[in-house]
Amino acid sequence: MTKSNSDKFIPIVQELQEFAFSQLGSMTIVRVLGYGLLCLALFDIIEMFIPPNFMNPAWEFKTIGALVEKVAVPLIGLVLVFFGERHSRTKWEIPILKFLSWLSLLFGILFFLLIPLGLTNTIRLSNQNVAQVKTVSTQQISQAEQLEQQVSQASPEQINRFLKSQGRKIDNNKSPQELKEQLLSEVSKTKQQIKNQAEATQSLRGLNLIKTSVKWNLGAVVAGTLFISIWKGTRWARN
Numbered sequence: 001m002t003k004s005n006s007d008k009f010i011p012i013v014q015e016l017q018e019f020a021f022s023q024l025g026s027m028t029i030v031r032v033l034g035y036g037l038l039c040l041a042l043f044d045i046i047e048m049f050i051p052p053n054f055m056n057p058a059w060e061f062k063t064i065g066a067l068v069e070k071v072a073v074p075l076i077g078l079v080l081v082f083f084g085e086r087h088s089r090t091k092w093e094i095p096i097l098k099f100l101s102w103l104s105l106l107f108g109i110l111f112f113l114l115i116p117l118g119l120t121n122t123i124r125l126s127n128q129n130v131a132q133v134k135t136v137s138t139q140q141i142s143q144a145e146q147l148e149q150q151v152s153q154a155s156p157e158q159i160n161r162f163l164k165s166q167g168r169k170i171d172n173n174k175s176p177q178e179l180k181e182q183l184l185s186e187v188s189k190t191k192q193q194i195k196n197q198a199e200a201t202q203s204l205r206g207l208n209l210i211k212t213s214v215k216w217n218l219g220a221v222v223a224g225t226l227f228i229s230i231w232k233g234t235r236w237a238r239n
Contacts, residue, residue, distance in 0.1 A: 034080025
């Protein structure tokens with residue numbers, strides 16, 4: 001290679017060196033950001049479990065959802081921390097990287113274990129919702145039946161007093177029996193409305209629960225897969 005040709009390559013080499021040095025600086029910033037995100041994720045996890053309320057299906061279900069909803073932060077943090085593999089690492093980072101690699105495997109397994117727990121809590125919450133709606137509707141129907149019995153046994157004077165207490169005008173063109181039948185018909189309609197409302201409420205709650213459960217359980221599958229992928233891809237940190 002002639003001197004003139006070598007002179008042409010000098011600027012290119014300098015640019016490559018400058019680019020490499022700039023990448024090292026950017027790599028440090030990226031890794032610091034990753035450690036920061038992992039710290040923030042740790043704070044979130046601590047907040048989720050204080051106070052703990054295990055064996056409570058509602059709390060467990062909500063906590064699983066919170067873990068899935070916020071899993072992106074630790075995943076991004078791990079990717080940023082592992083960026084660049086062993087290049088430009090300090091000695092104290094090597095054991096931390098090894099720990100984080102195994103921690104990724106642990107988190108992956110835990111997220112897969114959350115799936116059966118999430119399904120179990122979905123069934124338990126569904127049963128609780130059915131029982132709650134049934135209890136409320138039974139009480140309301142019972143009250144309506146008591147009113148129905150009172151109306152059927154009431155005298156014309158009692159019917160008039162009842163209508164006045166409700167702020168309703170008495171139709172003098174109707175006989176006491178017709179007024180009684182009108183009230184009984186209204187009570188019967190109210191009972192049917194209570195049943196229809198209970199069924200609609202139960203159906204809506206069940207649908208929302210299933211949608212949320214599917215979303216969070218599928219999210220747990222994706223999160224578990226990603227954590228295990230990170231573990232597989234960081235074999236260099238464990239060697």
